[in-house]
Amino acid sequence: MDIKKILIWIPAIIMAMLIFGFSKQDGEESTGLSYKAADIILTVCDKAGIVDYNDNNRDSMIESVQFPIRKAAHMTEYAVLSVFIMLALIVDGLKGTRLPVISAIIATVFAATDEFHQRFVPGRYGCLRDVLIDAAGSIIGLMIAYVIYKNMCKHK
Template structure:
């Protein structure tokens, strides 16, 4: 009976990866104006919180200045973070299935980077958006950091005597 439940539950371990793919796909489906407004809102919130924490009392002009300066790094950090999380959600179930070492890096990398490519292609059909090789590169960096994190963490915690 235990083997039956394991056989039944193992495929469900990929549900978080599918949910993350849906979330990324949803963000990519936003128009350029919607995406830009979201980045502005998040960047502004960071500046406002930092202003309060550092007790700088910035006026509205300075807040907008720093918000504009911060928007690009926030957008790229969001890309990297999305794909870091996706890679975690893909790598962990693969690790549970016994995929290890270079094969984990290659398979999880292929899935994550492949999704990044198809996601950028998807953006070419969205108003005010377009595909970007740079974004695929940034997504790939986040993905490979996530894959390596799973590889190192699982090896360290699950096989401590091998070290």
């Protein structure tokens, strides 16, 4: 087997390991991480004059944005994973309309196994809604990659 065909899978494997690493965090760790992310995003938005973020409304504002931030992070993780999978499949010789479909299926199956794994992590749970959110992230990532690819082909 060609070494290039093996090495091209490394980014997808690393991304899958990163996702799995986040999933094995217990509920408290996971909540703490998303709390910090929400705090940083709200602080930046406050500095830009987009929101009024201060000590009086800190907890309520963080609580209101934590869920969408967490889900956007999930979608982004799976967008990146599916693009890495697609690139590896291209090097492996897969072409045509099957390419994004198979990439999305692989990413979605990984999302389902990841949600199943979370059922065994203290303070975490797995649910179908999250698999669907991850699948949506995968599809969006593949669509963005397709648009970028088509634009690159036009400019050659």
